[in-house]
Amino acid sequence: MPLVAYHLILITIRLGGVWGPAAPVPVPFKGDFGVGSVAYNAPTPFEISFQGQSRCSIMKMRGLYMTLPVAIESAIQQKIESHTAQIGVIGMGYVGLPLAVRAAEIGFSVLGFDVDHTRVVALNNGESYIGDITAARMLAVHQQGTLEATTDMRRLRTCDVIVICVPTPLNHTRDPDLHYIEQASEAIARMLRTGQLVILESTTYPGTTQEIVQPRLEATGLRVGEDVFLAFSPERIDPGQTSSQGWSVENTPKIVGGVTDICTTLASAFYRQITSQVVPVSSPRVAELTKLFENIFRAVNIALVNELALLCDRMQLNVWEVIEAAATKPFGFMKFSPGPGLGGHCIPIDPFYLTWKAREFDLSTRFIELAGEINTQMPRHVHDLVARALNRQRKALNGATVVLLGVAYKKDVDDYRESPVFKVADLLQADGAQIVFCDPHISSFQNHAGHVLHTTPLTTDLLTRSDCAVIMTDHSAFDYEQIVAHATAVVDTRNATRHVVQGREKIVLL
Numbered sequence: 001m002p003l004v005a006y007h008l009i010l011i012t013i014r015l016g017g018v019w020g021p022a023a024p025v026p027v028p029f030k031g032d033f034g035v036g037s038v039a040y041n042a043p044t045p046f047e048i049s050f051q052g053q054s055r056c057s058i059m060k061m062r063g064l065y066m067t068l069p070v071a072i073e074s075a076i077q078q079k080i081e082s083h084t085a086q087i088g089v090i091g092m093g094y095v096g097l098p099l100a101v102r103a104a105e106i107g108f109s110v111l112g113f114d115v116d117h118t119r120v121v122a123l124n125n126g127e128s129y130i131g132d133i134t135a136a137r138m139l140a141v142h143q144q145g146t147l148e149a150t151t152d153m154r155r156l157r158t159c160d161v162i163v164i165c166v167p168t169p170l171n172h173t174r175d176p177d178l179h180y181i182e183q184a185s186e187a188i189a190r191m192l193r194t195g196q197l198v199i200l201e202s203t204t205y206p207g208t209t210q211e212i213v214q215p216r217l218e219a220t221g222l223r224v225g226e227d228v229f230l231a232f233s234p235e236r237i238d239p240g241q242t243s244s245q246g247w248s249v250e251n252t253p254k255i256v257g258g259v260t261d262i263c264t265t266l267a268s269a270f271y272r273q274i275t276s277q278v279v280p281v282s283s284p285r286v287a288e289l290t291k292l293f294e295n296i297f298r299a300v301n302i303a304l305v306n307e308l309a310l311l312c313d314r315m316q317l318n319v320w321e322v323i324e325a326a327a328t329k330p331f332g333f334m335k336f337s338p339g340p341g342l343g344g345h346c347i348p349i350d351p352f353y354l355t356w357k358a359r360e361f362d363l364s365t366r367f368i369e370l371a372g373e374i375n376t377q378m379p380r381h382v383h384d385l386v387a388r389a390l391n392r393q394r395k396a397l398n399g400a401t402v403v404l405l406g407v408a409y410k411k412d413v414d415d416y417r418e419s420p421v422f423k424v425a426d427l428l429q430a431d432g433a434q435i436v437f438c439d440p441h442i443s444s445f446q447n448h449a450g451h452v453l454h455t456t457p458l459t460t461d462l463l464t465r466s467d468c469a470v471i472m473t474d475h476s477a478f479d480y481e482q483i484v485a486h487a488t489a490v491v492d493t494r495n496a497t498r499h500v501v502q503g504r505e506k507i508v509l510l
């Protein structure tokens with residue numbers, strides 16, 4: 001057999017290539033092809049070794065041409081950059097839906113996966129249930145036909161890019177509950193095929209991507225970094241707040257950490273289509289810890305101002321005035337506000353993902369624990385302020401009607417997960433108070449005990465009839481002048497009444 005032919009057979013066998021006619025863009029046989037290289041091994045002339053990862057599809061050897069299969073990662077990158085990749089988003093909630101809508105708006109075909117059938121039906125009718133996605137935006141992508149929702153996880157197989165946006169709560173012992181991530185990873189693994197890029201966005205402890213997701217994907221026999229690609233990229237959305245401040249999925253910088261360099265490159269290529277700035281980091285662990293650090297930074301600073309509020313209360317100083325004055329410093333200070341307690345799916349929960357993981361490394365994260373301790377005291381302080389407001393009128397909590405203004409954990413959203421209102425209501429009820437809930441964004445809700453409760457519209461009559469109104473959430477829809485004018489007493493946990501001039505003697509400020 002002629003030498004050349006023998007080489008050809010070897011190349012075909014080793015690299016799975018196909019010999020064909022002259023190709024349009026020949027690449028020399030020896031040399032570097034981007035990050036990879038092909039070497040002719042001199043001492044054993046019949047052996048051709050392939051090093052690195054191929055970025056080329058065509059090779060030339062002694063005047064003949066060989067077409068190699070296009071590298072898997074090049075194919076997926078091409079699909080991402082031309083917006084022909086099929087995108088799958090698992091979990092159509094506060095994080096997943098805005099991402100899915102954004103991808104659909106820029107022309108990707110998007111499949112939104114959810115186990116909640118009602119959400120799937122709503123999306124397929126072009127209806128939004130998330131405040132940050134307006135009805136008009138949702139309708140537009142619906143009419144464009146680029147976003148479809150489904151409960152059928154088998155359709156994950158058709159997706160080139162799969163983004164996991166499922167919940168990461170704490171369990172009853174306040175340890176990380178990763179069962180949603182495990183379920184989503186297993187659903188992906190069942191349908192996994194070569195060339196898919198999987199990205200985890202759910203907030204979690206450092207190590208989850210490689211300890212929970214990667215083994216499940218690799219149990220299929222496919223290798224991460226070679227056959228399929230895996231990265232972690234945390235979501236930074238802050239529902240209501242970020243959008244009102246002009247921050248959204250399309251302009252918030254995105255951290256990306258892949259299991260291998262190619263995983264990072266591909267995930268970055270995807271997010272470059274979605275947002276204006278991508279920040280690659282060296283590993284999923286770094287990306288996972290970055291997100292937790294961002295939220296812990298908030299939890300610790302909120303605890304600091306909450307502690308200052310407790311101290312100012314004893315010193316008879318106005319904590320809000322102190323904070324506003326400090327905020328005039330143009331450098332080295334960042335403003336945080338005290339409040340009735342932490343709420344939402346992130347700040348009260350995420351820090352404990354790190355506390356839990358830190359134990360594995362024999363370290364107790366004392367700042368996090370202390371911040372948690374102070375922040376969880378705040379509902380009790382609100383209870384004490386209500387008692388003080390009633391006391392001023394020579395009234396007791398027992399038998400008093402207290403209106404809690406705001407069920408949502410923060411301004412202008414309908415999200416009441418982990419809202420401090422539940423704890424405040426419990427404490428007041430334990431002392432015999434009757435509670436009325438008002439929230440213009442929420443008509444009914446399930447409290448932490450699982451009971452479905454209804455809100456009452458806020459009227460002057462309700463304010464007049466009640467003994468105390470407590471501003472739990474500073475929704476823009478509340479008319480604070482009217483609240484102070486008609487309520488018998490007001491406890492303001494948000495300094496929402498700062499511009500109210502008349503009736504200030506009725507206000508007990510946090």
Ligand SMILES: NC(=O)c1ccc[n+]([C@@H]2O[C@H](COP(=O)([O-])OP(=O)(O)OC[C@H]3O[C@@H](n4cnc5c(N)ncnc54)[C@H](O)[C@@H]3O)[C@@H](O)[C@H]2O)c1
Nearest residue numbers: 091092093094095114115116165166167168183202203235
């Ligand atoms: N909400 C926020 O402000 C925010 C911000 C940044 C990061 N995060 C993080 O993002 C993740 C998602 O949070 P969210 O607020 O969007 O949660 P969410 O509860 O609003 O939405 C999660 C969705 O996932 C669905 N789901 C659960 N298991 C599923 C499964 N196996 N397959 C398909 N769908 C499934 C649920 O039905 C729900 O619709 C969490 O890790 C959270 O910590 C949230």
